[in-house]
Amino acid sequence: MSHNLFLRIVDAIKDHDMYFEQRIDALGRFGLSTLQKITAVFRMLAYGLPADATDEYVKIGESTTIESMKRFCRAIVEVFGERYLRSPTPNDVARLLHIGEQRGFPGMLGSLDCMHWKWKNCPTAWAGQYAGRSGSPTIILEAVADYDLWIWHAYFGLPGTNNDINVLESSHLFSNLAKRYCASAHYVIQGKEYDMGPSRFWRKEVLHDIMTTCIILHNMIIEDERDLNAPIQDAVEAPTPTIEMVIDENLRFEQFLARHKKIKDKNVHFELRNALIEHLWEQRNNFEN
Secondary structure: OOHHHOOOHHHHHHHHHHOOOEEEEOOOOOOOOOHHHHHHHHHHHHHHOOOOHEEEEEEEEEEHHHHHHHHHHHHHHHHHHHHOOOOHHHHHHHHHHHHHHHHOOOOOOEEEEEEEOOOOOOOOOHOOOOOOOOOOOEEEEEEEEEEOOOEEEEEEEEOOOOOOOOOOOOOOOOOHHHHOOHHHHHHHHHHHHHOOOOOOOOOOHHHHHHHHHHHHHHHHHHHHOOOOOOOOOOOOOOOOOOOOOOOHHHHHHHHHHHHHHHHHHHHHHHHHHHHHHHHHHHHHHHHHO
16 A cells, blocks of 8 residues: 555544544643554554554554454445445446457456355354354355456355355355455454454454455555556546446346346356357457467
């Protein structure tokens, strides 16, 4: 993360939540600064450090670090969620389809997959419903990312109903490319924080905020490091969009059922597979000639 992006986040979080402002106590002593609290949170997210390990670096207590983590993640979701977790617009869809076709994959919007993480300190009462393929409590992350690793969709929840096999049927998608960038949340989920009692990070709402924060920060870094002349909201390298976005929920549900029926049709599956193979071979021969 660049220095400018870090300061942008710091200023936005401080303006949104007064908790991160530096205060003066009754004796006139200054409390913890905004940078101390947010730096401690970033170290936990980036390196998977337990809350009490940040004291040596930024001189901040364990309980304050935990509170800062919760409030920081909630603030990130509230401030940046609308922009960095938005659905693709017609321009975005046209651009992604155009680039996918140029790369030899017509009709492809992005790379998808899902991954399973073992929840070491899952509460006993939840162990059954979170039991994964390994037999131990597991949390699954699914999302979809495009060619430059921007994550367009993510789902974080129970295993079993959403996995590598039926990910298309449940309409929840994830990207292989996003795995290494979401690894920081994996450290927090598996880490020591869950040993600290029921009022800490094992709450599902807090887990959701932590994972969502990691995805938002990932997209912010992608936007910050990409070409300044190619912001995500503009249609770059794309023709005029001809896609119509469905708004009517009834029509959207009917289209979902139709797609689901096509996915289940084996003949259609084999036809699409063979057509894609022929297309790739044709592209290869044209390139060699």
